[in-house]
Amino acid sequence: MPIPPGSPGASARYTFDVVVVGGGIAGLSTAVSARQAGAQVVLLEKASSSARGGNTRFADAQMRFPHEADEYGGRTYTADEMYSDLMRISRGRANPDLIRTLCENARATVEWLTGLGVEWEPGYPHTAGYRRSPKSGGEGLVDLLHRRFEGLGGTVSYETGAVDLIVDETRRICGVRCHSPEGVVDIEARGGLILASGGFQANVEMRVRYLGRFADSLILRGSRYNTGEGLNMAIAAGAAPAGQWGDYHSAVxxxxxxxxxxxxxxxxxxxxxxxxxxxxxxxxxxxxxxxxxxxxxxxxxxxxxxxxxxxxxxxxxxxxxxxxxxxxxxxxxxxxxxxxxxxxxxxxxxxxxxxxxxxxxxxxxxxxxxxxxxxxxxxxxxxxxxxxxxxxxxxxxxxxxxxxxGGITFTFGGLKCDTSARVIDTRGQLMEGLYAAGETMGELFYYNYPGASSVIRGAVFGRIAGRAAATASHV
Ligand SMILES: Cc1cc2nc3c(=O)[nH]c(=O)nc-3n(C[C@H](O)[C@H](O)[C@H](O)COP(=O)(O)OP(=O)(O)OC[C@H]3O[C@@H](n4cnc5c(N)ncnc54)[C@H](O)[C@@H]3O)c2cc1C
Structure with a gap:
């Protein structure tokens, strides 16, 4: 349950402009972009430094994005085509505003990653040529973004798992309580708290609750740390669950x-x-x-x-x-x-x-x-x-x-968000100070999945959330 600021039980309190929960592509994109915008940023990673990076670390991290013919290999792929592919594959159920935002920002986000030093493999065959992956895969992507973030003066706190949101008397989300090597600590956010802590695929109890009895034995393809705390914390504080909570991503x-x-x-x-x-x-x-x-x-x-x-x-x-x-x-x-x-x-x-x-x-x-x-x-x-x-x-x-x-990669259910990655509550109102990105955001994927779309959605909405939270911390 959410706790008020200054609640007893924490051994230490810290304050930053922007607090990012999770260090996969969504959290790292958030952290780097917020730091680039001048905010003091901390990234909280539940895993140790050697196991950091969530699902992103296990992925090839192929990304689809609009491009011109032969620019990256293959034929022209427009933002409109990407939009219609993503909407069609969700059988029309994906949130059109979020999908439009994803498609229109994917290319600029890939260029931003290139500017940060990501090097790309040539395009892939038999996929209509619209995807690329970093040469060093997801693990290299995680390492590079950590280097960039720390090079910009950002702070990373490992083995620090968020457990509760801190909510003030105006219902503003103003921080997060964590279990860390220091014990229980409260980390307050002046500008914004971004939940980028993945889905609930590594939590067998939630898998069975939302996906069905068969789901207890699924092979877990990615990180053992994505156990749904970000989702549960936000929902306990009033966030609206959104998207297809009964479905998930898998692969043959x-x-x-x-x-x-x-x-x-x-x-x-x-x-x-x-x-x-x-x-x-x-x-x-x-x-x-x-x-x-x-x-x-x-x-x-x-x-x-x-x-x-x-x-x-x-x-x-x-x-x-x-x-x-x-x-x-x-x-x-x-x-x-x-x-x-x-x-x-x-x-x-x-x-x-x-x-x-x-x-x-x-x-x-x-x-x-x-x-x-x-x-x-x-x-x-x-x-x-x-x-x-x-x-x-x-x-x-x-x-x-x-x-x-089959196996499970990530879950489709997430939090209701607007196109600025701000979380919306069950009354349809913005939850001041709270953002979500990556797997934690709902309404992108339904039934099926358009290959090479999840890393890019984490990067796009993470970058958007980081800039928005940094701006909020300066006003
Ligand atoms: C084998 C494999 C291959 C894949 N291939 C591709 C691909 O080629 N292209 C593609 O688009 N997608 C691919 N995916 C899916 C994609 O990698 C993920 O969906 C995407 O990277 C998720 O990014 P994210 O930042 O939302 O979450 P993650 O990368 O999972 O990061 C979540 C982070 O949150 C942390 N965390 C969790 N709970 C807490 C907590 N309570 N407190 C603090 N930190 C917490 C985790 O430790 C982790 O750092 C693949 C996935 C796998 C497993």
Missing amino acids: LDARSPRIECGVTALYNYQMGIFVDQEGRRFLDEGEDFRDHTYVKFSKFIVEQAGGEAWCLFDQKAYQREEFARAWRPVGPPLEANSLKQMAQQMGMPPENLLETVGNFNAAIQPGEYDLDRLDGKRTVGITPAKSNWALPLDSPPYIAVPVT
Whole structure:
């Protein structure tokens, strides 16, 4: 429950202009931008310095943003296109004002990161060319932004977990109580408190409460520290929950991945092969859309409807493609077999089922040009489910297979915010002094997820929040 300023129980009190809770991309972008705007800033990180950086640390940190043709590789991608992709993938439910703000600020935010020293990989194939990732991945991004922040004179407090909001008699949010190596400390914010402490994906109790019984056993892809305190503190102080609290981000993972903080162990090349369930039957349209627009929903389908685990099966035509290896990170060698019968035996399924599935699949493939860079329409007819694009026969042994499952990356439910990242309460009014950014902000993603959108949303809204809170601290 929120506490009044000066409440007993704290061993020390500190005051800053801007207080940032969390040190992933959203918190670091907030902290750097607030410091650039001249505010005295502290960043509170629940993890130790060696485990800092939240989910961002585990990510490749690919970012989508509007750009001109050939400027960064690939075709022109406009802010309007990005807007319509994000709205379409949320089935129209995302907050249009937040999505518009994200799309219109993404490019300038990428340039800001470049100005801070981020170096970029070349664009990615088969994603329409609209994403890039930092050369040093998410971990390098976290390290660089920490160096910049501390170089600008910012303060970082590690092993400092926020537990309660401090709220004054006018209902202004004026700080946060923390558990720190010094004991219980109160950290007051003159200009603003920014919650950038992620979602609740690492909290099994909240996962089951909001996502359902199946969610207790999900593989946690990222940080163990995102246990929902930021959300709970804000809601206890009157903030409005917003967005799809019953849904989450996932990916098609190698089922042999470690159960926690497994990092990138995902397969993004399933559109070059087929999925089969434990009985050897296909169960979804692997070529429904670009993998960027399907991997989250497919992984949830595997977890919730296909018995938890399935197989991804390829032949050598796929396996030998130059881009194949770049699009998967299995945690161990794949199964390999010279015949489908042998493969089925290794997988532990009835060989006749797999032979029938692949035979029917191969026979249903229509002629056409295979082109992974577009929805090529090279499809099957007469089988259910269809494969709508990129359908090639599986007929070139040795066959390759990896066991796959889903996992949890981050949760979609968050806090209601305006386009300046200010938190809104359950009466629809601004909560003075309180901001949210990154996974803690709601209403961006629903049902599914447009690849390469979460790091950029953290950077965009973190930067906005940092500037706004710094300005507020000067008035
Ligand atoms: C394996 C993997 C790959 C991914 N790949 C991509 C990708 O390529 N592109 C993309 O856009 N997204 C990707 N994502 C998702 C993306 O990384 C995250 O959604 C995004 O980085 C979240 O940023 P954030 O700042 O909101 O949260 P985080 O980076 O998770 O940071 C949250 C911070 O809050 C701290 N914290 C938590 N609770 C408290 C508390 N009570 N007090 C103080 N501190 C607290 C945490 O320790 C952490 O520092 C990936 C995620 C994973 C796990």
